[in-house]
Amino acid sequence: MSVVGVDFGTLNTVVAVARNRGVDVITNEVSNRATPSLVGFGPKCRYLGEAAKTQEISNLKNTVSSLKRLAGRSFKDPDVQIEQQFVSAPLVDINGQVGAEVSYLGKKERFTATQLVAMLLSKIKQTTANEIKLPVSDIVMSVPAWYTDVQRRALIDAAEIAGLKLLRLINDTTAAALGYGITKLDLPAADEKPRRVAFVDIGHSDYACSIVEYKKGELAIKGTACDRHFGGRNFDKAIVDHLQKEFIGKYKIDISTNPKAMTRVAAATEKLKKILSANQQAPLNIESLMNDIDVRAMITRQEFEAMVEPLLSRVHIPLEQALADAKLTKDDIDVVEIVGGGSRVPAIKDRVQAFFGKPLSFTLNQDEAVARGCAFSCAILSPVFKVRDFAVQDIISYPIEFAWEKAPDIPDEDTSLVVFNKGNIMPSTKILTFYRKQPFDLEARYCKPEDLPGKTNPWIGRFSVKGVKPTAAQDDFMICKLKARVNIHGVLNVESGYYVEDQEVEEEIKDDEEKKDGDVSVYKSPFVESSPSIEHFESSSIPAKRPRLDPQPSGEASRFHFYDVPDENSRLTTIKAMDTDNKDEKPKTRKVKKQVRKGELPISAGHTGLDVDAKNSLTEKEASMVMEDKLVADTEEKKNELETYIYELRNKLDDQYAEFASDEEKAKIRSKLDASEDWLYDEGDDATKAIYIAKMEELRALAGPVVQRHFEKVEAERQALQAKLEQEAAAKRAQEEAARKAAESDKAAQGENAKDEEMTDADAPQQPKVEEAD
Known part of the structure; x- marks a missing residue:
């Protein structure tokens, strides 16, 4: 891979x-x-x-x-x-x-x-x-x-x-x-x-x-x-515009009326600009630019910088x-x-x-x-x-907002919300929470169209949420959560949707979670329900429900009770703190309403990308064009092979194959080669791949006996040379073996002689010693 x-x-x-x-x-x-x-x-x-x-x-x-x-x-x-x-x-x-x-x-x-x-x-x-x-x-x-x-x-x-x-x-x-x-x-x-x-x-x-x-x-x-x-092309255009005016006055030609002349000047200008990056001046020369007129110009770096000053500023x-x-x-x-x-x-x-x-x-x-x-x-x-x-942490370039229709049961609901701000980390995922009793749609768009390139349509996509209905128990709102994500490509999608239900559970309050004096958090706003990696937004404003503080008589143990205003649409978390002055009681607990995921919500999306059918159709069309290009390339290759073979075979008839072909065979092959060449440069210039292959096979079949004779002679010479080389190699090996054996014999003989000399020295009589007397 x-x-x-x-x-x-x-x-x-x-x-x-x-x-x-x-x-x-x-x-x-x-x-x-x-x-x-x-x-x-x-x-x-x-x-x-x-x-x-x-x-x-x-x-x-x-x-x-x-x-x-x-x-x-x-x-x-x-x-x-x-x-x-x-x-x-x-x-x-x-x-x-x-x-x-x-x-x-x-x-x-x-x-x-x-x-x-x-x-x-x-x-x-x-x-x-x-x-x-x-x-x-x-x-x-x-x-x-x-x-x-x-x-x-x-x-x-x-x-x-x-x-x-x-x-x-x-x-x-x-x-x-x-x-x-x-x-x-x-x-x-x-x-x-x-x-x-x-x-x-x-x-x-x-x-x-x-x-x-x-x-x-x-x-x-x-x-x-x-x-x-x-960019570079804007600098090139500044020079082209200058040269256009100069050529009108100097050569009486207007290159803007001739696309080919403009293209040639633009290509020459690009080279001139590169020369000016390293030199103080650069020439421009173009032959027969227009109306058979040759043009020349000389531009200095100072002149160039004056031309592009609006860009440099x-x-x-x-x-x-x-x-x-x-x-x-x-x-x-x-x-x-x-x-x-x-x-x-x-x-x-x-x-x-x-x-x-x-x-x-x-x-x-x-x-x-x-x-x-x-x-x-x-x-x-x-x-x-x-x-x-x-x-790699990249950022979002343009702020994105979601808009939706107001729910009939929530008259004071906002209908839009900026979900992804400019500068947010990308990729990024956010959860949008809606309270609905029926299916609904929402649209994503850029909230500052004036910042977009050109007149780009700020519309990004439309997403329809299906399967929404009132809860079975109380005919209440369904809590719908949608996962919106700007992915690694920088593309926005609403990837999934699901609904949740509130369930009340009792959990222990840890010591480090106790409230400090004066720190009384009454309820959690629905717009700040977030985790470090996923931000959560709720789209609707919840019907009014406010907890109240029940004060205690002076001198009693500190005890807070939070109550919800009676309301069947309550969405608040109820917190009950146990007495804090009795250490023998059970651990402090609180009742919390947690949201439990209950099922999926189908989402159909409409965006600017191609649908599956259109994409498949274009993929097939591209594949067919690739095959067409390949066929044309292969055809051109076979045409070139045929042309090359005609010239090579004609030359070899007078050189390598001369002694292997009779005059009659040579004449027949030359005639066929001339006919093939005439066909190739006439009607055969636009033939198919199969025809070129067939023409090649005809020539090879006609020249086959001559080529075979040449091959047999070359093969016989190669085998003879190989046999000769093998004989020489065998003789060389035999000489080396004989030399090795002779060397071993000489070494053995030298060893025997050295042993005999040692024995002779050992048997010889001792020489008399002469010592000084005291």
């Missing part, structure tokens, strides 16, 4: 894979570490990724870009009209969603943005599988923090259509923060002051800043702010907003980490550094940091890898 992280970008998509030795960024079929986020369409197949980039200029009307900006958007959204400036294919309305109208397989087709994203993900899936030699299933994908519920659902649907299991949608800056923190071994302990890092991410189309607090084994996002129309806004959301100041920030390709512009780095008043940090790879963070997140969520525990 694979563990894959996908940085889904506006311009490029980067894929990282977790392996035993760490995280690697994979390369695509042309060895690039980033794949263009483009989808193109042709008369035979689709062009995805690199193939789409190659044919973009010649196929502008059928190539769709900016998929990240189109996903989950309405055609009427003003942001979509802005995107049309950057998307060459015409955008259209498809049942309220934005899509593209293109020519595919010779006819007009319309594809929604969700389908287009699914096509790109299918390509990413195939490229990754080819690189890691494993099937790809589980992925974690990055999204901008400003994505709404409908946009997140669109990407989840796209992943399912592409046959991928999306383990998590993670915000871009959160992914970068995870990649930064998980490898740090010097993070402060839980009881120490956290390390605060500001992540500034400037990509191709948007700009985000997140304030992150680190402690050992965890990170917490404290504030995030975005500028959705600030907005650099500080997300930084200030992120700090305000985090309730921190510039002085509280320990490190400022910069990521994103757009952050290489020197003027941007200068503005960010001046704002924080401290040097910038570039420890992360600016283009690959988000993809690596996604891969780490996928490894944490996947059972395949054992990863160091690292908790």
